[in-house]
Amino acid sequence: MLTESDLNWLVNVRHHLHQHPELSCDEATTSAYIAERLAELGIPAVTGIGGYGVVATLQGHGNGPAVGLRADMDALAITERTGLPYRSQNPDVMHACGHDGHMTILLGAAMILKRSTFAGQVHLIFQPAEEKVGGARLMLADGLFQRFPMRQIFGLHNWPGLPAGQIVLHDGPVMAGTSEFILRFTAAGGHASMPHLTGDPLLAGGHFMTGIQQAVARSVDPLESAVVTVGTFHGGSAQNIIPQGADLTGTLRAFRTETLLHLQDRVRRIAHAAAEMAGCGMDLSFDAFLCRPVVNTPAERDIMRNAAQGAGLRLGDPMAPSMGGDDFGEFLHVLPGAYAFLGNGERADENGLHQPKYDFNDAIIAPGAMLLAHSALVALGQS
Ligand SMILES: [Zn+2]
Ligand SMILES: [Zn+2]
Known part of the structure; x- marks a missing residue:
C-alpha cells in the first residue's frame, strides 16, 4: 500500500519528470534523476544500459527466480498546450505519451515491493527510446537479460478513454x-x-x-x-x-x-x-528497427489478472487490440510476459496520446504501482 506521503512524493516526481521531458536516446537528465530517486529509496541502480537505460534490483530473500517490471522514459517532439503549472520547460518536447507517469508508477511499485516479503528478485527496468529507435532492442543488445536474468516481464501503458484506474488485459495481441x-x-x-x-x-x-x-x-x-x-x-x-x-x-x-x-x-x-x-x-x-507486436502470454496475463484482483483493482472488459506499437514486444519475443492497459480517464478531442493537450492522470499512479508490484509478487509466489 502507498501512504499519502508516498503519493505526494510520487506526484512531485511525476511533475518534475513532466517539466523536463527528453527525446528518444537523449534521456540523460531523466536517467540521472531516476537513479537519484532510486538511491533516495535505498535501491541500487545500474545506469547506461542500452543508452540511458536504468536497471535497479530489489533483492528478496533466498535464491528464487527473478522477474522484470518495465517503464519507458522518453518524450515526443510536440509543443505542449496544456497550460499546466508543471508544463514542459523544454521547448517543443513534451511527455505526451505519459512515460513520465509510467516511470513514476514503477517507482511506486518499488516502494510497495521494498516493504513486501518475497523470494527472489525484482528488476526494475527503465527503458529509453520507446517512441523512436527501439530502446528495448538497444537494452537487449547491451545484455539486459544476461546481466539481469529474469523469468518473466510485465509492463503497462496508460490509456485515455478508459475509466481512470481501470485495467484491461488482452488475450494475446495487445499492440501491433x-x-x-x-x-x-x-x-x-x-x-x-x-x-x-x-x-x-x-x-x-x-x-x-x-x-x-x-x-x-x-x-x-x-x-x-x-x-x-x-x-x-x-x-x-x-x-x-x-x-x-x-x-x-x-x-x-x-x-x-x-x-x-x-x-x-x-x-x-x-x-x-x-x-x-x-x-x-x-x-x-x-527502418532497422522492426518493432515486434506486443502479445501477452496466457500464464503471465493470468498472473496480472490475479494480481489486479488480489490488490482490489478494477478490471475492465476485454477490448480490441491497438494498431499502435510499443517495443515492449521486443522483450516479449524473448521472455514470457504481459502488458496491461491502465485507464487514464476521459478522452476529449485533443488530450489523447501524442496530442498537445494530453496529460497523465496522477490519480492512476497508485493503481498502476499496485498492479506492477502485485504482478511481481504473484509471479514470484508461483515459483
Ligand atoms: Zn507514444
Ligand atoms: Zn507510450
Whole structure:
C-alpha cells in the first residue's frame, strides 16, 4: 500500500519528470534523476544500459527466480498546450505519451515491493527510446537479460478513454508490430514537355500509392488485421519540370511478425513495379528497427489478472487490440510476459496520446504501482 506521503512524493516526481521531458536516446537528465530517486529509496541502480537505460534490483530473500517490471522514459517532439503549472520547460518536447507517469508508477511499485516479503528478485527496468529507435532492442543488445536474468516481464501503458484506474488485459495481441520504410524514386528529370526523354519519379510515386493500397486487401488473410500507410510524399519544384526524385515514407502494422515481413516483401515488389512502369530507379529501405507486436502470454496475463484482483483493482472488459506499437514486444519475443492497459480517464478531442493537450492522470499512479508490484509478487509466489 502507498501512504499519502508516498503519493505526494510520487506526484512531485511525476511533475518534475513532466517539466523536463527528453527525446528518444537523449534521456540523460531523466536517467540521472531516476537513479537519484532510486538511491533516495535505498535501491541500487545500474545506469547506461542500452543508452540511458536504468536497471535497479530489489533483492528478496533466498535464491528464487527473478522477474522484470518495465517503464519507458522518453518524450515526443510536440509543443505542449496544456497550460499546466508543471508544463514542459523544454521547448517543443513534451511527455505526451505519459512515460513520465509510467516511470513514476514503477517507482511506486518499488516502494510497495521494498516493504513486501518475497523470494527472489525484482528488476526494475527503465527503458529509453520507446517512441523512436527501439530502446528495448538497444537494452537487449547491451545484455539486459544476461546481466539481469529474469523469468518473466510485465509492463503497462496508460490509456485515455478508459475509466481512470481501470485495467484491461488482452488475450494475446495487445499492440501491433510496426515497420517503417523510406522510398525514393529517381530519374534524369527534365522538361515537362519532353516526358519521353526521362523517367517520371512523381508518376512512380503515384503508381506506388495506389498499388500499395492493395497490399493488405489482396495479400493478407482477411481474418488478420494489418495496415499500410504512406505518411509523406514529396517531390517536384515547379510546374514545368519533371523532377529527379520523389520521396515517400510510410509505416506497416500487423499483429504477427510474419505478416509484417510479408508486407515488407509486398512493399518491395510494388515499389519495383512502380519504378519499372514509370522508367525510374528506386531505393527502398526499411527502418532497422522492426518493432515486434506486443502479445501477452496466457500464464503471465493470468498472473496480472490475479494480481489486479488480489490488490482490489478494477478490471475492465476485454477490448480490441491497438494498431499502435510499443517495443515492449521486443522483450516479449524473448521472455514470457504481459502488458496491461491502465485507464487514464476521459478522452476529449485533443488530450489523447501524442496530442498537445494530453496529460497523465496522477490519480492512476497508485493503481498502476499496485498492479506492477502485485504482478511481481504473484509471479514470484508461483515459483
Ligand atoms: Zn507514444
Ligand atoms: Zn507510450
